Amino acid sequence: MKNRNIRNAATVLTASLFFLLALAGCADNFVRVSVPFPPDNPLPFSTYSRIILGEFTETLESENYTPDIHIRDFFTRDVATLIAKPVELIPDLTPESERLSTLGPALLITGSLKSSFNRRNMISETRGKYGDQIRAFREVENGSMELTVILTDTLRKEKIAEFSARRQLKEIENPDTRFNYRKLFNHVTDRFVGRLTARERRRDRYLLEE
Secondary structure, eight states, X not given: OHHXXXXXXXXXXXXXXXXXXXXXXXXXXXXXXXXXXXXXXXXXXGGOSOEEEEEEEEEEEOSSOOXXXXXXXXXXXXXXHHHTSOEEEOTTOOTTXXXXXXXXXXXXXXEXXXXXXXXXXXXXXXXOTTSOEEEEEEEEEEEEEEEEEEEEETTTTEEEEEXXXXXXXXXXXXXXXXXXHHHXXXXXXXXXXXXXXXXXEEEEEEEEOO
C-alpha cells in the first residue's frame, strides 16, 4: 500500500510539472489588454442644471435615540458639493405635485430613509476556571436602515432613475444607538455617493495571439 501511494504521488507530481511547463511555453502567445467598462446605471445629475430636493421622509423606530444627522443636510450640503451645483429645498414637492411642470427642466429628488433599532437581553454561556458552566445576561442591539431615492424629470413628470441601499447590524454588544445610527447612515449614503461619482472602470483581459 505504501509503495502504491508513493507511485501515485510521483504520477501527480510529474503531471503537475508537465502542466506548468506547458503553460510556460504558451505564455508568450497571450497579450494583455485593458478593456473599459462603463459604470452601472449612472445617476443623471450631470445632465440637469437645476436640482431640487422635494419630499423626503425620515422614520426611526427607537426608544433610545433621536437623530442629530439628517438626509436633508446630506443632499443640500454634501451632494451639492460633489456635483458643484446648488440643491434647492422645496420640502412639500412630490412627483405628483401640480406645479411640477411650472418649474421648468429640473431633476427632482424624493424618497425615504427608514431606520429601526431594538435592544434585547441574551444569555451567554462561558466556562469557569474549573470547567463549570457560567451563564450571564448581556444586552445587544439590532439595527437596520434603508435609503430609497427617486429621481424625477420635472418637465416630463417621469421617473428616470431609482436608487436603494440597505444595511443591518446584528447583536451589537454594549449598545450605542447614536454610534450605530451614524455607522448605518454613512454606509447607505456612501453607497449613493459611489453611484453618483461612478467613473469608467478598466479591467485586464488576455487575448490569444495567432
